[in-house]
Amino acid sequence: MDPILPHTITLQQSGAAISPEARGHHYQRLIERSRGLPPLRTAVVHPVDTVSLGGVAEAAAEQLIVPVLIGPLAKIKFAAEQANLDISSFEIVPVEHSHAAAIEAAALASERKVEALMKGSLHTDEFMGPIVSSEKLRTARRMSHVFVIDTPLYPRPLFVTDAALNIYPTLSDKSDIVQNAIDLAHALGNEKPRVAILSAVETVTEKIKSTIDAAALCKMADRGQITGAIVDGPLAFDNAVSDEAAKTKGIVSPVAGRADIFVVPDIEAGNMLAKQLEYLAGADVAGIVLGARVPVILTSRADKPLARLGSCAIALQWARYSAQVS
Template sequence: MMDGQHHQNLVKKAQGLPPLRTAVVHPVDEVSLLGAIKAAEAKLIVPVLVGPEDKMRSAAAKAGVSLAPFDLVATEHSHAAAAQAVKLAVDQEVEALMKGSLHTDEFMGAIVHEEKLHTARRMSHVFIIDAPGYPRPLFVTDAALNMYPTLADKVDIVQNSIDLAHALGLSLPKVAILSAVETVSPKIKSTIDASALCKMADRRQITGGILDGPLAFDNAVSEEAARTKGIVSPVAGHADILVVPDVEAGNMLAKQLQYLGGAEVSGIVVGARVPIILTSRADKTLARLSSCAVALILARHQQEVRP
């Protein structure tokens, strides 16, 4: 399979759906502005550019693009841009939020602070990783938002990722709860959490997926490693979703796959009233398009299933 094929497939799947009217927050550099414009050209989003108008126009001039086709909402600075974008989402004037050239803490802080964007679930981040040599997309969660999640937090993190997988067409995702080992050890808290999450799935406190854990990373993605260690599991070697113990482990895992393994990585925040496209300043064009495609597919799916 060619590099990025899973992400290209997501973009193709999203095209044809009505594009998402999306507030792009503080797109004042060429990379974030061009990412939004490329997504608009691919008919994934209808950007509403929110930020200091002079800086956005300067970035457009440097990039050699026109802002004439797009709505602009002028604000004084990045903090005001985040607040104004959140207001647009609360007022249902936009259907999604997209991070531009500002820090994640500033962007997400404005969202988390607004209770009207909350659902019954905790917000969490999911990376969609297109790794060469792995036959399906890997969902890694949470590697960006929840620092050191409690067991209760992990219930929402797992359910959010399962629901996202359903929206993307995976009817019964296999969920590996990761730790350093594949046996339960009182000395390693993540193994205790993993065993509890699996039992909660047995009791239907988590639904829609097949859970197993604790599993080490090799056992989760390699049939050979699982077989060598004598692990009999429907998840081992076939994982669709990798649930990491904390943000440090997850961030390292995702970036190692990206920078050493040649993976393409996109991402989205789920569990809010609207999809939140959380791009990185280092993201390539395909990753940005894939993130927008995932947001679009998710939003339209939620509209279909909403009572």
């Protein structure tokens, strides 16, 4: 069955039918933009189900990654048999269980034996634990996750951060979160992204903390503490994406209606926003963790194949860009 069909039916019922051709065009461009770049030697942590292993095989076939599979050998081979995949050319590092796989992968990245890390079939906390605790993988920048969302109804990739890692970020955390997303936008070809600091309202009020944080982040950008982008907020989501909505409310802003990066107040708001776009707007959702020494591909079992490829293409472009600017 065509995996797009369930979403197409839902969108048609809501009066906003999306053709299959319109979906994934931003990711297709990202994948094409990755052609010719040396693939990333990537440690794939505990790929013991058909979905995660299939995504790895597709990314390897597109020459985005060179997989190093880390996990229980028997389970990996069984998943390959179930998916009818030939993994004989993939390097496998056998370990007993998922926790050991996460530790081994972080160690390989610390020793520069792999260039990226990719989540397989294990919980995010278990996967991220050894990465966050490794002094050799941490940087001065706080780690954060950026979703790069491909929605047919928006004219460019839509960055949402942080919807997967930092639960209730402080102002200092948000400064790093914003800069990480800006740097990723640069790596993907957007030299001057427009950043919307989201809240429920467009005015600064002590009753809503995220509006205070938004005002502070904008001033930080004015003073050069955040660089490489046009930053404005607080903005409600409708004003960030719709010029008409901004004009109706009398908002004069260089970001309103044209935002590239959407900085959410906390993980709950970000998670809901990303999933609403995916399930109600026909979007594909990819993304990576930044702020570590290597890109971290944080996939989900619910991710569609094109989104998995998109995540690998993003990681590849980020790694090659970082090597050039460092």
